[in-house]
Amino acid sequence: MNASPEMNFEDMLHIRLEVLRREHRDLDEAIAALEHGGRGDQLTLRRLKKQKLSLKDQIVKLEDQLIPDIIA
Template structure:
Protein backbone atom coordinates (compact mmCIF):
# COMPACT_ATOMS: atom_id res chain seq x y z
CA UNK A 1 0.00 0.00 0.00
CA UNK A 2 1.32 3.43 -0.95
CA UNK A 3 1.45 6.30 1.51
CA UNK A 4 -0.28 9.59 0.67
CA UNK A 5 3.11 11.14 -0.10
CA UNK A 6 4.02 8.26 -2.44
CA UNK A 7 0.66 8.60 -4.18
CA UNK A 8 1.19 12.35 -4.65
CA UNK A 9 4.73 11.77 -5.96
CA UNK A 10 3.52 9.07 -8.33
CA UNK A 11 0.75 11.32 -9.66
CA UNK A 12 3.24 14.15 -10.22
CA UNK A 13 5.54 11.76 -12.07
CA UNK A 14 2.61 10.53 -14.15
CA UNK A 15 1.74 14.08 -15.14
CA UNK A 16 5.32 14.72 -16.25
CA UNK A 17 5.43 11.45 -18.21
CA UNK A 18 2.12 12.20 -19.94
CA UNK A 19 3.42 15.62 -20.99
CA UNK A 20 6.68 14.16 -22.30
CA UNK A 21 4.78 11.39 -24.13
CA UNK A 22 2.51 13.97 -25.78
CA UNK A 23 5.46 16.19 -26.71
CA UNK A 24 7.27 13.25 -28.29
CA UNK A 25 4.17 12.37 -30.26
CA UNK A 26 4.08 15.90 -31.67
CA UNK A 27 7.80 15.89 -32.51
CA UNK A 28 7.50 12.52 -34.27
CA UNK A 29 4.49 13.71 -36.29
CA UNK A 30 6.32 16.90 -37.24
CA UNK A 31 9.42 15.00 -38.36
CA UNK A 32 7.35 12.58 -40.42
CA UNK A 33 5.46 15.39 -42.17
CA UNK A 34 8.47 17.60 -42.85
CA UNK A 35 11.06 15.74 -44.92
CA UNK A 36 13.78 14.81 -44.92
CA UNK A 37 13.11 12.79 -41.79
CA UNK A 38 15.99 11.34 -39.87
CA UNK A 39 14.94 7.69 -39.64
CA UNK A 40 17.30 6.92 -36.75
CA UNK A 41 16.02 9.91 -34.77
CA UNK A 42 12.42 8.92 -35.40
CA UNK A 43 13.11 5.33 -34.29
CA UNK A 44 14.79 6.59 -31.12
CA UNK A 45 11.90 8.94 -30.35
CA UNK A 46 9.34 6.19 -30.93
CA UNK A 47 11.31 3.85 -28.65
CA UNK A 48 11.42 6.54 -25.94
CA UNK A 49 7.69 7.09 -26.38
CA UNK A 50 7.01 3.36 -25.91
CA UNK A 51 9.19 3.27 -22.79
CA UNK A 52 7.25 6.23 -21.40
CA UNK A 53 3.94 4.51 -22.15
CA UNK A 54 5.11 1.38 -20.31
CA UNK A 55 6.17 3.44 -17.30
CA UNK A 56 2.88 5.34 -17.32
CA UNK A 57 0.95 2.06 -17.36
CA UNK A 58 3.03 0.70 -14.47
CA UNK A 59 2.55 3.81 -12.33
CA UNK A 60 -1.17 4.01 -13.09
CA UNK A 61 -1.46 0.39 -12.02
CA UNK A 62 0.21 1.24 -8.72
CA UNK A 63 -2.37 3.96 -8.07
CA UNK A 64 -5.41 1.81 -8.79
CA UNK A 65 -6.72 -0.37 -6.00
CA UNK A 66 -6.04 -4.09 -6.37
CA UNK A 67 -9.31 -5.64 -7.50
CA UNK A 68 -8.13 -9.11 -6.41
CA UNK A 69 -7.52 -8.11 -2.80
Protein backbone atom coordinates in the same frame (compact mmCIF):
# COMPACT_ATOMS: atom_id res chain seq x y z
CA MET B 1 -4.11 22.51 11.69
CA ASN B 2 -0.58 21.18 11.65
CA ALA B 3 -0.63 19.98 8.07
CA SER B 4 2.69 18.61 6.96
CA PRO B 5 4.23 20.45 4.00
CA GLU B 6 5.62 17.15 2.76
CA MET B 7 3.85 15.25 0.03
CA ASN B 8 2.83 11.68 0.51
CA PHE B 9 4.00 8.90 -1.78
CA GLU B 10 0.76 8.78 -3.77
CA ASP B 11 0.90 12.53 -4.49
CA MET B 12 4.45 12.13 -5.77
CA LEU B 13 3.33 9.28 -8.04
CA HIS B 14 0.52 11.45 -9.45
CA ILE B 15 2.96 14.26 -10.22
CA ARG B 16 5.44 11.87 -11.82
CA LEU B 17 2.63 10.34 -13.87
CA GLU B 18 1.58 13.76 -15.16
CA VAL B 19 5.18 14.62 -16.09
CA LEU B 20 5.53 11.34 -18.00
CA ARG B 21 2.24 11.92 -19.82
CA ARG B 22 3.38 15.40 -20.84
CA GLU B 23 6.71 14.05 -22.11
CA HIS B 24 4.86 11.32 -24.03
CA ARG B 25 2.56 13.89 -25.61
CA ASP B 26 5.52 16.12 -26.54
CA LEU B 27 7.34 13.21 -28.16
CA ASP B 28 4.20 12.29 -30.08
CA GLU B 29 4.00 15.83 -31.45
CA ALA B 30 7.71 15.87 -32.32
CA ILE B 31 7.44 12.55 -34.15
CA ALA B 32 4.39 13.74 -36.09
CA ALA B 33 6.15 16.96 -37.05
CA LEU B 34 9.23 15.08 -38.28
CA GLU B 35 7.13 12.60 -40.26
CA HIS B 36 4.94 15.24 -41.89
CA GLY B 37 7.73 17.70 -42.51
CA GLY B 38 9.98 15.12 -44.07
CA ARG B 39 12.90 16.48 -42.07
CA GLY B 40 13.53 13.47 -39.85
CA ASP B 41 15.80 10.63 -40.78
CA GLN B 42 14.72 7.09 -39.97
CA LEU B 43 17.27 6.64 -37.19
CA THR B 44 16.03 9.72 -35.34
CA LEU B 45 12.40 8.69 -35.77
CA ARG B 46 13.14 5.18 -34.54
CA ARG B 47 14.96 6.55 -31.50
CA LEU B 48 12.10 8.92 -30.64
CA LYS B 49 9.50 6.17 -31.06
CA LYS B 50 11.50 3.86 -28.81
CA GLN B 51 11.73 6.61 -26.19
CA LYS B 52 7.98 7.20 -26.49
CA LEU B 53 7.30 3.49 -25.98
CA SER B 54 9.52 3.47 -22.90
CA LEU B 55 7.57 6.41 -21.47
CA LYS B 56 4.31 4.58 -22.15
CA ASP B 57 5.60 1.54 -20.26
CA GLN B 58 6.51 3.76 -17.31
CA ILE B 59 3.08 5.40 -17.41
CA VAL B 60 1.31 2.04 -17.33
CA LYS B 61 3.49 0.89 -14.44
CA LEU B 62 2.65 4.00 -12.40
CA GLU B 63 -1.05 3.73 -13.22
CA ASP B 64 -1.00 0.14 -11.98
CA GLN B 65 0.51 1.33 -8.70
CA LEU B 66 -2.11 4.03 -8.26
CA ILE B 67 -5.20 2.06 -9.27
CA PRO B 68 -6.11 -0.59 -6.70
CA ASP B 69 -6.74 -4.13 -7.82
CA ILE B 70 -10.42 -5.02 -7.84
CA ILE B 71 -11.16 -8.64 -7.20
CA ALA B 72 -14.29 -9.65 -9.08
